[in-house]
Amino acid sequence: MASEKEIIKGCIRKSKKYQKLLFDKYAPVLLPLCMRYSHNRATAEDILQEGFMKIFDNLKKFRYEGSLEGWMKRIMVNTALNHYRANLKHFYHKDVEDYSESIPSQDTISDNLEVQDILAVVQKLPPGYRSVFNMFDIEGYSHKEIAEKMGISENTSKTQLLKARKLLRKMLLDYEK
Amino acid sequence: MKNYNNIGQFVKEKLKGYREKPDDHVWQNLEKNLSTTGTTATSNISWWAGAVGVVAISSVIYFAVLKENPEEKTKMPQQTHKEQVEDFTNHPEKPIPETDKKAEKVNIASSEQNTSTESRKNSINGKNREVSNHKAENTGQISTIDSKKTNDIEVADKQKQTKSIAFNRSYKKIAENPEQDKNVHLTEDIEQTQPARSVEFSEDLEVCAGEDATLWASGGKSYLWSNGSTDSIINIHPRQSQRYTVSVVNDADEQITHEFIVKVKECGMLYMPNAFTPNSDGYNDEFKAYGVAIESFRMQIMNKQGVIVFESASLNDGWDGKYKNRPAPAGVYLYRVVYTGIEGKTKTKTGTLTLIR
Incomplete structure (x- = not known):
């Protein structure tokens, strides 16, 4: 090698x-x-x-x-x-409000979810949210870097991240059912 | 996993160390791209600037290579050939007029043919043979894909010629498992009894520089082309006029060698960008056409009201975004270009461009 x-x-x-x-x-x-x-x-x-x-x-x-x-x-x-x-x-932008039904906060996501399932759910996120979530939570970029790279403001990056997390959580819970 | 804040952590941990192998075609495509001159545009210039670059660079290299360096490879579209082959495989139940289809393809490829091939035949020297050997490496990959498909076609062909149940069964196998068709196909050859066919070849070609073309031979048991392909059809991307040879083994086990002469002529090519930024930053400040082998050229740019804001009769003369010495407003404009290539064909191109400020 x-x-x-x-x-x-x-x-x-x-x-x-x-x-x-x-x-x-x-x-x-x-x-x-x-x-x-x-x-x-x-x-x-x-x-x-x-x-x-x-x-x-x-x-x-x-x-x-x-x-x-x-x-x-x-x-x-x-x-x-x-x-x-x-x-x-080409992307279909689904507004986060579409998912804004109340989320039972006591629900927990089980550890049984397979990697493929999680990936599938992440792929279903709207593209903007997906990018911000990935960059901040997985890659560890700062909001400043994200804002620069995506041409958005830092505040947008922050709100998108929160929305993305919220949505992702909801989708993962739904996925399990 | 209780609140939103660590859902990221949850996903991150789950995905940590996760690996997934990409499909083989990713590397195959990559390899194809790597062996060409093309490099990806990495900067943040708008995409078309990259496209212009590739077009301009490859045409420059192309013509340089035409003269000096026959080994250099370029990227050529291979779509037509594959699509047509798929056509056969998609309708195995219909009788396949294979030769007709192929002949049609050649007609398409050689539709530009109008001058004498004879004169060119004499001018081609032995050096070209070397070139085709180098080509083998280049086209090898495509031919493996194609050979699978062609085998399918042949098998489909034979299905119509035989009524043996055993054969039908194995055909089914092939249909289900196209990956393994090679072995089955070989045994088929032995079982097969069919009238001797005559070996036929496609005609010599004349193609525009940068275009690809198809050569074929038919009626043989096996084929070996000078580029290494063993298909009955090959897709070629000639960089310069050259010869291709094919050795065909016919049904009587005789070897027949045929030489194709493919003449490459220069044809006018024009690329029009679709946006420009006249801000004097040195990047895309002018809207102009990029062309090679253009004999005459005329461009008009109109605004949405149909007023001609710019006219040019030279490729080098681009629009700087000014109308009556004042900056024209940002927005969409229309262009109309009439040009004649050195092959003598006059073409018109119209489209829109965006002035970005």
Whole structure:
């Protein structure tokens, strides 16, 4: 097994072999990320493919500051956001008020939910909420970063996050039933 | 998992370390893209700027390559071929006029054909053969996909020619399990008794630069093309005029070799962006057409009231967003372009553009 450095160097040389190695190693980690940012697997795979093109194109700019995986994840998130922006007009925006029935707050979400189920529910979130939720709660971006990346205000980011969490919780509870 | 605030944590923990392998086609597509010149637009310039770049760069490279570097590969649309092949597979119950269909395809591909192929035949030298070998690597991937499909077609064909129950059963198997059709298909060949067919080939072609085309041979038991494909049909993306050869083994086990001459001619191509930002930042400050191999060109831009706000007779002459020396308002405008490619065809292109301020 080639070391990470060897793989990176191989990819910069545009060696197919190393490019495939990098893909095989990280695609399974990055695909779930892409899936969180998209509404279905096919889109996620499109994003993955696009993201990897960027990764291969820009790998020579990787400065070995921080982990390669983190760097690649950031590229994927950016790609996913671009994708979201480019397809904005195709998305059906469901307003959060549609879900605003009272939520029994004592209900708890069981641990029995499978990863696939959770992913499926996250994919059902409206795209804007989904992005904010993913970036803040999963990737750990700040509201400031999210606001910059998505071209929204910090306050929008905050309210969207709260709404997203609320909606997600409701959807997960519904899912179990 | 009691309140909203840690639902994020819940999801995060659940998804931690979760891995899922993408389908094989993701890498296959990626590999295809990697072997082409195309790079993705990474900056935040609007998407079309990227498109312009790709079009412009690839055309520049294209023509450079045309002269110097036959190994360079470009991305070409392969859609037509695949769609048509699918056409066969989707209607296995209907009789398939395979040769007719193919001939039609060739007609489409060679619809531009109008000058003498003869003169070009002489000008092509042996170097081109090398090129086609290099091509093998390039098209190999597509051909594996296609070969599966073609096998399906052949099997479907044969179904009509035989009444053996055993065969029908195995056909069913193939239908259910197209991945494994290769093995079944081989045994079929042995069982099959059919009248000897004559081997036929598609005609030589003349295609516009950048277009892809299809060559085919039919009536053989096996095919080996100079690009390495073993299909009866190959999809080609010739970068320059070149020869392709195919060795066909016919029903009488004789090997027949045929040479195709594919002539590539330059045709005018024009790309029109659909937006521009005349703010003097150095990016997309002008609305102009991007073209290659254009002989004459004329562009008019109108506003929504139909007033011509800009006219140009040169590709280099773009609109700076001013009308009567004053900045025109942001919004949608219409353009109309009449251009003639060096192949002599005059085309008209109309569309809208957005002036962004």
